[in-house]
Amino acid sequence: MKKMSSLIDLMENTWLNPMAPNGISLVSLTGSIAPPDVTRDLMRAPEIGEEAYQVFKQTQLEEEPPPLKFHDKMTKQSLKTFSNISIKITHGKKAQEVVLKANRNLFSHMIPVAH
DSSP states (O other), X not given: OHHHHHHHHIIIIISOOTTOTTOOSOBOTTSOBXXXXXXXXXXXXXXXXXXXXXXXXXXXXXXXXXXXXXXXXXXXXXOOOGGGGOEEEEETTTXXXXXXXXXXXXXXXXXXXXX
């Protein structure tokens, strides 16, 4: 019974409800909150995509003769997403890079419940 009450307490008081009407932050399914730069890119993605399409249409479809061929590459937008939240740490002499995945935060929340 104690484990069940601690699990309920964890879900109600610690974890975020992504469907809450007063939620202003973007939340991943793992419970990670998006930082402002990731939030800005995710919220502006449709607008940025529309701007990229307008540039494509103008430079590769409408102008005669077109400055670019139809199959030329479009400029990559490099928007930040939840996968950019992971932390990079460098170690010692060889400067090995260890990437801590965002879903580790979920497991760190669940460890106290298991005890």
